[in-house]
Amino acid sequence: MIKKILIAVVVLIALTAASVFIYRYQILQYTAETLIRKYLPDYIRIDTIKFDFAKGDVALAGFKILNPPQFSKEYLMEIEKITCRYKLRGKKITDGIEIASPVLTNAVLDIERLGDGRINLAEAQEMMIKKAPDAGTVSRDKTEPKPSQPAGKGLAAVVTLPQKFIIKNAKAVFVDRLVRSTPTVITFENVNTELTLKMNEYYTKVLSVGSVGEGYVNGDPTQTVNWSISLDPTTPRLTMSSRFDVSGVLIPPLEPYYDKYSPFIFKTGRFSGLLIFDFDNGMIGSSDELRLSGLRFSVKQGFENAQFWQTTVPDLVKYFTSPYGEIVFDFKIKGDMAEPQFFLGPKSKEAILAMAVDKISEAIQKANSGGAGGPKSDIDKAKDYIDMFKGFIKK
Numbered sequence: 001m002i003k004k005i006l007i008a009v010v011v012l013i014a015l016t017a018a019s020v021f022i023y024r025y026q027i028l029q030y031t032a033e034t035l036i037r038k039y040l041p042d043y044i045r046i047d048t049i050k051f052d053f054a055k056g057d058v059a060l061a062g063f064k065i066l067n068p069p070q071f072s073k074e075y076l077m078e079i080e081k082i083t084c085r086y087k088l089r090g091k092k093i094t095d096g097i098e099i100a101s102p103v104l105t106n107a108v109l110d111i112e113r114l115g116d117g118r119i120n121l122a123e124a125q126e127m128m129i130k131k132a133p134d135a136g137t138v139s140r141d142k143t144e145p146k147p148s149q150p151a152g153k154g155l156a157a158v159v160t161l162p163q164k165f166i167i168k169n170a171k172a173v174f175v176d177r178l179v180r181s182t183p184t185v186i187t188f189e190n191v192n193t194e195l196t197l198k199m200n201e202y203y204t205k206v207l208s209v210g211s212v213g214e215g216y217v218n219g220d221p222t223q224t225v226n227w228s229i230s231l232d233p234t235t236p237r238l239t240m241s242s243r244f245d246v247s248g249v250l251i252p253p254l255e256p257y258y259d260k261y262s263p264f265i266f267k268t269g270r271f272s273g274l275l276i277f278d279f280d281n282g283m284i285g286s287s288d289e290l291r292l293s294g295l296r297f298s299v300k301q302g303f304e305n306a307q308f309w310q311t312t313v314p315d316l317v318k319y320f321t322s323p324y325g326e327i328v329f330d331f332k333i334k335g336d337m338a339e340p341q342f343f344l345g346p347k348s349k350e351a352i353l354a355m356a357v358d359k360i361s362e363a364i365q366k367a368n369s370g371g372a373g374g375p376k377s378d379i380d381k382a383k384d385y386i387d388m389f390k391g392f393i394k395k
Helices: 002-022 024-039 120-130 252-258 306-320 346-368 375-394
Strands: 044-052 057-066 075-088 097-113 164-176 184-199 206-217 224-231 240-250 264-280 283-299 327-336 341-344
Touching: 024 044, 075 120, 097 120, 164 206, 184 252, 240 252, 252 264, 306 327, 306 346, 327 346, 341 346
Parallel strands: 097 164
Antiparallel strands: 044 057, 057 075, 075 097, 164 184, 184 206, 206 224, 224 240, 240 264, 264 283, 283 327, 327 341
16 A cells, blocks of 8 residues: 555656656746836836747837826837846846846837926836835735845846847827927937847836937938937936938928028928037037038028028028038027027038128129229228128127
């Protein structure tokens, strides 16, 4: 009888061991997925998490980050697929995993600025901090502490994230409700970039962001932008260094942002060139050079010196046109980002100065020769040109 019992126990143990071996990956999958979902912040959703334990890969599908309240979209970011390598932080899966070489495919980032100036990216940062686990808690279930895991670390207790991410075929949507009553929408599509993201040890606060990449404006492959950006989100106001190399970008869709400062209404036209925007706690320092092509525009009525612009635009075009047939215009932007001041760049000043010399000389010659306008009117015109050009050269 005892022999039979021993045989039965051995068979049972053997069957159990065989079952564990056969279903070991399913067991590991369940353990790892349960552990990760237990520590996920409330503002993150993931549809599926699949581990390939034989290859050391993990794939996430339907990754989403909730938008802060009062913004129009449900999600700030949606990522169709994330694939990466992983390795165990210890001897068993419950010790946590370390992620490496993440690739994000088909991500959509919705950036929105409300009419009161609030931006969801900034609000999301605050949301992350508010929802961070309190010291002494390790998961959403505060009644069930996790043994062998550091208190208060949340997701960081079970996952170690890298600082570099590869993003493929992404899309960024900018919805701006501040500049006009009708929302201004601009998109960057087919975005491919390397993203550097440094966070605090609990993954509750972004310390720095960097991006080097390329994409199409509004999904148009003839409008390309290459960029290099570094952002410090820890400062009270915007602190960022950025370089944008643009090619063939349409001018009219950007009207809400230049209309206040431009004497022209652009009907058609494209611009290319290098745009440099540096912000230090809300103070902007920008140095830009644009090459304009395919322009059709009119002078804005009621703009300061509108009459001057009407009579001199053809000459301005001539003096600003390069040997390659493009209009070259450089400028600087300085001051507070809420009320920036624009200044002419060295090439623009050189063009204005050349035009000033020719115009003033022409008026003086007419005055000396008794032209049709009369000596006095020509002298007055020369003085007007001098006054106007003085104002431009100072800027």
